[in-house]
Amino acid sequence: MFSATLITVVAAFAGVSWGILGGALPGISPSITMALLLPLTYSMDPTAAIVMLASTYVGAEYGGSIPAILIRTPGTNAAAATVIDGYAMKQQGRAGEALGISLYSGFVGGLFGLGVLVLLTEPLSTLALAFTPPAYCALGVLGLSVIASLARESLVKGLMAGVIGLMISTVGTDPVTGLSRFTFGSPDLLSGVPAILVMVGLFAVGELLVQSTERGWVQPAPERARIRFPGPALWRRIALPQAIGSVIGTFEGLMPGGGGAVSSFLAYNEARRWSRHKEEFGHGSPEGIAAPEAANNTVACTALVPMLSLGIPSSNSAAVLLGGFLMHGLIPGPMLFVSHAEVVDGLYAGLLAANIAMVIVGYVIMGPCIWLVSRPRPYLTAFIYALVVSGVFAIETSLFHVGLVLAFGVVGFGLRYVQAPLLPMVLGVVLGFMVESNYRRALVLSSGDHMTFLQDPVSAVFLALALLFVLGSVIGHARTRRRQA
């Protein structure tokens, strides 16, 4: 018993460390981080292997926020929303504080998600079945409606960036007919343009290009290379955004498609709506880090609900974990809780250990990370280029994808030049395929009747919410403009 516990804890620590590393490296998504580990777990004890993989997922979701805060480059899709306020805090010399908030919020979200997983898997798995194609389409539309409020300075520029993102998402195999669209016959594009590459290009490479045009690099003010956990006052302030993030993350985890990215954007948006300090958002608000980071770490636990209880992975990362189960002859589904209860219990214990390990490992590596990004600019810039190019090449083993990343870097530079926001484009790329494929699928099933979107209760509620979001933002935009005029 004792040795089993020890193995679980060791597996959780190893998984979390590996996950934070993979999540923090731009271009390496949580699912790739897990997939790289998978062959090694083949000969391990089943429970230890599963715990290690699940812990990697937990670690990667936190790891993604490190470069988002420090170098304005989200390491994972789900950390994209953290860039806004995280990097703003870094520029104010509050990087340690930002990382502390991210780590603490990830821990809170992870524990909440774990509680949900342990206590509510059965009822929530029924909820996952309420999602039909119209409902998924509507969920995607709800996610896209956030664009309206992300594009604060100019609604038109935000919409333009969003539409470019949607256009990129149409590259690949047509979801209904199977035709190849905009692939120019190249098999490299058959499965579309990976969102993570678009993001690395737009943020990391784009940022480096912008910095290269700046004259006379000033050495940044020396950072205190220490992580700072929030004190009691801040604790109270970020409790609400954390709660918002955790609840949104719980529902997102249940549904295939969006995964952590949608949840963190929705959480960011809601946190701002309910905040008493709305004006701070975008300029280094602790709440703007707490909400998305709590959300994506909640997802890392609740994504296991449909995976364990239905055998249906709701994200790429959950799919890799499913592969881990199958390799050990475990078949996820309702019977797993009966036939292999020991593995499920071991996994729960492992996830608890993983969330604790995340705080410890996160705390330890923070100093070196902050030290690393406080090196002289030329060294740092060259290092990030090397990291991005070698990372993308190592994962995709193709120069085509390296070219793709560099091309998106130029696009990111252009968008910054015209002062268009980048996040709407990321949302477009992440959600475009989900919206399109489910829209068309819903119409196939209803023989072309659009009423299906209103007849499906889940879909109707989401669409109504989306409408409210957009109307609210448009009215807000109009008011600001009138005030300025």
Add this chain to the structure above:
Amino acid sequence: MRLALLVLAVVALLVSSVAAQARYPKSVVILTTHSSPGGGSDVFLREMAPHLSRVMGITVVVENVAGGSGARAMAMMAKAKPDGGTFYATTPTFIYTSLLSSPAARYTDLEPIVNVFFDPEVLYTAASSRFKTLQQVIDQARGGRGRWGAGNPASLERQALERLKQRAGVSPVVATFEGGGDMLINVLNQTLDMGIGELQEIRGQLDAGRVRLLAVVGDERLMQFPDVGTVKEQGIDLSVRKFRGLAGPKGMPREIVAAWEAAVPKLLADPAYRQLYTRNNLQPGFIPHAEYVKFMSDFGGQTQAFLKQSGVIR
């Protein structure tokens, strides 16, 4: 005494490795797959590797060459030396990718070696649905109100459903998804009357009694479910075979092909491995080289005809 044992062990090792080399020219064989770690082919190969190593007296290593839906793995394989050291794990994907895009190397640039397994494809519905038999699902579709689902748009499963529609003379809508799991939700919540998929994908729900098998889309019934009839038995001439086998570069020497033709039946008969693959719902489906070449070209021809007919390719 200890020394004697050690010497004996070393001698035994040498003898066995010499014997192995007499059987097969390579001591290490790399099996490549386009599947990423944890994917269907990857899990299959990694489970097969230790047993294959034992049966053939060689070391079998699995390598993932993901990307381009198999295009990269095919290109690498077409350029490899035909020395028996590397093979590619075939699945219908490599034929679909060859037909849907213009990869550097197509399936016709590879030499099919032997087939090993078939993944059984089944038609199923939710256990709570009112459909008890395939006939009832087809009757429902007769009025044009049927809703059937396949995992992916341009896939063997889609092709099977389109042929089932034709042969049964009905016109339900066929919705496609982003994989079998995605579709399974829609069968469970009864958005769909019926879905088609690999037995392995629905195993968790099947064990829990939440889905009902309607028919096997193959030539024979499954040993795990002897009560479920095939589509053919139910009066519709339809059978698809999702294959799993090996292909290599062109110009593979005759004796290497012969070594695999001898080893695969031995592997399939191996009791330890048999237990494992039965649990994973794979049907043994050894096809010797000459037949496999024809099988593959027929499969490619049929698929191309289907894709042209449905307007996916010209």
